[in-house]
Amino acid sequence: MSKEEAFRAQVKKVYRLLMLLLALFIISGGGLMYYMVNPDALDFMSKTETVAFAPIEVDEDRIENGIHVRTGLIDAEGLMTVVNNCTNCHSSKLVTQNRMNAERWNATIKWMQETQNLWDLGRNQEVIVNYLVTNYPPKAKGRRMVLSDIDWYELED
Amino acid sequence: MKRRDFVKKATLSSFATLIGTELVFGSKMLNGYTPLALQDPDPFKLFNKHKDMVVLNDKPWNIEAQAHLLDDKITPNSCMFIRNNGLVPEDIDPNTWTLTIDGESVKTKKTYTLSDLKSKFQQHTYQLTLECGGNGRAEFDPPAKGNQWTIGAVHCASWTGVRLRDVLENAGIKSNAVYIGYHAVDKHLSMDPNKEPISRGCPMTKALQDETLLAFKMNGEDIPLVHGYPLRLVAGGWPASVSGKWINRISIRDKVHDGTKMTGTAYRVPCKPVAPGEKVKDEDMCIIESMPVKSLITYPKTGAMIKNGKSLTIRGHAWAGELEVAKMEYSIDFGSTWNTCPLEKPENRLAWQHFSAKIDFPKPGYYEVWARATDTNGIAQPMLLPGWNPKGYLNNACHRIAVKVT
Numbered sequence: 001m002s003k004e005e006a007f008r009a010q011v012k013k014v015y016r017l018l019m020l021l022l023a024l025f026i027i028s029g030g031g032l033m034y035y036m037v038n039p040d041a042l043d044f045m046s047k048t049e050t051v052a053f054a055p056i057e058v059d060e061d062r063i064e065n066g067i068h069v070r071t072g073l074i075d076a077e078g079l080m081t082v083v084n085n086c087t088n089c090h091s092s093k094l095v096t097q098n099r100m101n102a103e104r105w106n107a108t109i110k111w112m113q114e115t116q117n118l119w120d121l122g123r124n125q126e127v128i129v130n131y132l133v134t135n136y137p138p139k140a141k142g143r144r145m146v147l148s149d150i151d152w153y154e155l156e157d
Numbered sequence: 158m159k160r161r162d163f164v165k166k167a168t169l170s171s172f173a174t175l176i177g178t179e180l181v182f183g184s185k186m187l188n189g190y191t192p193l194a195l196q197d198p199d200p201f202k203l204f205n206k207h208k209d210m211v212v213l214n215d216k217p218w219n220i221e222a223q224a225h226l227l228d229d230k231i232t233p234n235s236c237m238f239i240r241n242n243g244l245v246p247e248d249i250d251p252n253t254w255t256l257t258i259d260g261e262s263v264k265t266k267k268t269y270t271l272s273d274l275k276s277k278f279q280q281h282t283y284q285l286t287l288e289c290g291g292n293g294r295a296e297f298d299p300p301a302k303g304n305q306w307t308i309g310a311v312h313c314a315s316w317t318g319v320r321l322r323d324v325l326e327n328a329g330i331k332s333n334a335v336y337i338g339y340h341a342v343d344k345h346l347s348m349d350p351n352k353e354p355i356s357r358g359c360p361m362t363k364a365l366q367d368e369t370l371l372a373f374k375m376n377g378e379d380i381p382l383v384h385g386y387p388l389r390l391v392a393g394g395w396p397a398s399v400s401g402k403w404i405n406r407i408s409i410r411d412k413v414h415d416g417t418k419m420t421g422t423a424y425r426v427p428c429k430p431v432a433p434g435e436k437v438k439d440e441d442m443c444i445i446e447s448m449p450v451k452s453l454i455t456y457p458k459t460g461a462m463i464k465n466g467k468s469l470t471i472r473g474h475a476w477a478g479e480l481e482v483a484k485m486e487y488s489i490d491f492g493s494t495w496n497t498c499p500l501e502k503p504e505n506r507l508a509w510q511h512f513s514a515k516i517d518f519p520k521p522g523y524y525e526v527w528a529r530a531t532d533t534n535g536i537a538q539p540m541l542l543p544g545w546n547p548k549g550y551l552n553n554a555c556h557r558i559a560v561k562v563t
Contacts, residue, residue, distance in 0.1 A: 090216050091215045093213060097213060100300065117347035117349055140298060141297075141300075144554065147459070150459060152460045152462055153458075153461065155457050155463050
């Protein structure tokens, strides 16, 4: 082998080495760039989670089977007036478990205004009381009710 | 801005509109974590309650037991009813908690830390029956407003603490003292800081009883938050509202305490009997003191079916406010005949007493087992509803369970 050929071969080697370095540089540089833009790319362990998107899309006031889902109140005339005025401070459960006539509801509203910071209901008061006495009328119970809704089961010793 | 961050920030800001406040450090929130404010509040997990407990109200939280859940001699936390007038306080620090004794009739206004109370005074443990004044309200006709408790607003836990008497005497009681009134840190439902959800109390005679405790333990452990952590006044045998939770101040008053729910019609019944539905003036309403005699069949659960010829074991508890239960009876023929059954003495004064009986039924059919307790004054539970009252208190009518013999 002549001196010249040996030199050529060496140049080729150096050239290949440089090309390899360049390729490595481009690949790793590109990878780093990608990582900067999308820092989660190397985080193989994490699962994608959406942080509480669901409540935003749900209709707060949806009705199912004639019931206002969020409060459990019957869907009827005056429903939203009751929801907006009567479920801020206390639960709707306090409304539905109490069955009163118009006079006693009005007295109860007066008591809430005098002692519990309830606002003036204006014309809405009539709408609310009408809704309550129509949809949640008092039930006659007498001096002792019959036992009902009994869940019968076999009693083993 | 990086796309992902933008998405996260946008979600967090919609959050802010949802919960009405900015979520500080929201960006540091762990992936997949849903903030507490948006978690569906499951009261059974929140308060460690049995799945059969019944939620009457979720704002404020009011939850009652069913008879069969109260079978234990000492009621565990999981089956204790919850009655709240306001919002359960948050961020309680027992290290900085103090109790102040003040009022017109205190000799020296004094403040004690929890460790003062625990170290300076002798500790006592009592089993104490606490029943909500409105337990049984659901049965009144015409109905009374308020939470419609059926039978489960009663429990008898073991309470450990110091005697209220010892603390009051340490501060000094003037001779004109009439009543004590408690104050606590729970917030009013309207969030009005000037309103107390409840501030009741009792006459000095009740306050000075051996069993009236400033308790810091329930069933041997720190009192659960919803039951009054870190300090609860416990006055057994009286409406449970006297047993104030989250107590930080007790006033020795020179008159009947006039705090929230002491006046008007709250925890009061007509001084004289009235007809159902009758209007009663505020001044004709008297404060409830001792609760009336009552009992519960806690085993078996109502609805039991047994084979003909087999006998049925029943058991339960009976209590009588300030008094003791002297006699326990059951009937399987709607009160036509009564059978006396064995009744244990109370573990201590004001603890409920346990009864049991073995019942044989004459033939197949539908039966109701009715239980009736009689106190040491000879007063028994009525089979019908007791006297109607505007707020539906003190229903101590006999408890009954349905049984079928097949």
